[in-house]
Amino acid sequence: MNVAAELLVPASETVHRAEVAEADLAVTRIRPAAGWQPVNVRELWQYRELLYFLIWRDVKVRYKQTALGALWALLQPLMMMVVFTIFFSRIAGVDSGNLPYSVFAYLGLLPWTFFATAISNAGNSVVGSERLITKIYFPRLAVPFASVGASIVDFCIACSMVVVLMAWHHVRPGPALLVAPLIFLAIMIMALGVGTLLAALNVSYRDFRYVIPFLVQVWMFATPSVYMNVAKGNTSGGALKAVLALNPMTGLIAAFRAACSGGAVPWGQFAVSSAVAVLVFFVGCLYFRRTERNFADII
Numbered sequence: 001m002n003v004a005a006e007l008l009v010p011a012s013e014t015v016h017r018a019e020v021a022e023a024d025l026a027v028t029r030i031r032p033a034a035g036w037q038p039v040n041v042r043e044l045w046q047y048r049e050l051l052y053f054l055i056w057r058d059v060k061v062r063y064k065q066t067a068l069g070a071l072w073a074l075l076q077p078l079m080m081m082v083v084f085t086i087f088f089s090r091i092a093g094v095d096s097g098n099l100p101y102s103v104f105a106y107l108g109l110l111p112w113t114f115f116a117t118a119i120s121n122a123g124n125s126v127v128g129s130e131r132l133i134t135k136i137y138f139p140r141l142a143v144p145f146a147s148v149g150a151s152i153v154d155f156c157i158a159c160s161m162v163v164v165l166m167a168w169h170h171v172r173p174g175p176a177l178l179v180a181p182l183i184f185l186a187i188m189i190m191a192l193g194v195g196t197l198l199a200a201l202n203v204s205y206r207d208f209r210y211v212i213p214f215l216v217q218v219w220m221f222a223t224p225s226v227y228m229n230v231a232k233g234n235t236s237g238g239a240l241k242a243v244l245a246l247n248p249m250t251g252l253i254a255a256f257r258a259a260c261s262g263g264a265v266p267w268g269q270f271a272v273s274s275a276v277a278v279l280v281f282f283v284g285c286l287y288f289r290r291t292e293r294n295f296a297d298i299i
Contacts, residue, residue: 038281038282038285038286038288038289039141039285039289040139040141040289043139044139044141044142044145047138047139047142050138050142051142051145051146051149054142054143054146054149055146055149055150055153057146058121058146058147058149058150059150059153062150070153070154070157071157073153073154073155073157073158074157074158074160074161076113076158077106077109077110077113077158077161078106078158078161080105080109080113081102081105081106081109084105084109084226085101085102085105088101088105088226088227089101089102089105094226094227094228096228097228097263098263099169099171099261099263100169100171102165102169103165103166103169103171103261104226104257104261105225105226106161106162106165107162107256107257107260107261108224108225108226108253108257109225109226110155110158110159110162110256111155111184111187111225111252111253111256112220112223112225112249112253113154113155113158114151114152114154114155114158114187114188114191115187115190115191115249116216116219116220117151117154118147118148118151118188118191118192118195119191119194119195119198119212119216120212120213120216121147121148121150121151121195122144122145122147122148122191122192122194122195122196122198122199123144123195123198123199123201123202123208123209123212124199124202124209124212125143125144125146125147125195125199126140126143126144126199126200126202126203126295126299127199127202127203127206127209127299129143130299133295133296133299134296134299140288140292140295141196141285141288141289141292143199144192144195144196144199144288145192145196147195148188148191148192148195151191152188155184162260166260166261171261171262172262173259173260173261173262174262174263176258176259176262176263176265177259177260177262179259179265180256180259180260183252183255183256183259183270184256186252186270186273186274186277187249187252187253187256187277189274189277189278189281190248190249190252190273190276190277190280190281192281192284192285193277193279193280193281193282193283193284193285194280194284195284196281196284196285196287196288197280197283197284197287197288198212199288200284200287200288200291200292201287203291203295203298203299204291204298219247219249222247223247223249223250223253224250224253224254225253248272248273248276248277248280249273250269250273251266251269251270251272251273251274252270252273252274252277254266254269254270255267255269255270255273
């Protein structure tokens with residue numbers, strides 16, 4: 001419509017058109033989280049496509065311009081298994097129960113590598129997404145959740161070596177293998193809780209960028225991923241067992257190893273560790289939601 005034709009339109013019709021156009025506009029009001037809601041599941045579901053693309057972005061960035069690409073997800077726990085097999089099994093003579101030490105160590109390092117990678121990447125994810133967070137609105141929990149989701153891709157790739165090692169050593173899994181995904185789900189919930197908590201703390205206190213690698217190293221040796229979780233043959237075994245039981249990853253990794261190798265799953269220890277994982281998840285997400293309103297100003 002040209003200018004002359006526009007002038008011939010009655011004023012009442014012009015006002016009506018403006019009212020219709022204003023009514024068609026979708027109004028979105030962004031308010032801070034109210035109450036005690038650690039996770040807005042409905043909002044995350046609405047932004048599920050964004051979560052998917054953030055996961056895919058993290059996967060591509062991680063292996064961009066690398067010669068081996070996604071094979072690094074397989075080589076990392078494999079090389080660690082070789083090193084621990086040489087020093088712990090051949091030199092130190094660490095007991096691995098009824099399993100060959102290489103299988104024992106890899107089944108412990110596989111979930112631990114996922115957990116360590118997930119909390120390290122999630123802890124630095126919000127600070128690393130500064131430009132995205134300060135420009136548009138979306139559920140901020142999608143950022144650390146996407147980092148953990150990208151680590152699941154690495155875990156699935158590294159699982160292929162389990163089949164090779166168990167076939168080489170003639171280790172047969174039992175019926176408990178069917179619950180291995182459930183055990184991994186508990187490990188993932190623990191990683192989401194710790195990673196989300198570290199992500200929020202890292203925004204307010206940048207010291208955590210140095211604390212996270214140190215925390216991962218200490219936590220690894222406090223977790224019986226490459227050694228038995230019960231000391232034998234001395235009186236300090238009970239005390240050591242009690243200390244290790246305070247670490248929720250102890251029960252989760254022991255249950256995962258037993259489920260995959262056909263051993264007896266420590267269901268009691270797994271139940272306690274799973275309850276702690278759920279508690280850590282809610283605490284981490286709640287702290288994140290209570291502090292995310294200031295991320296754009298602080299970051």
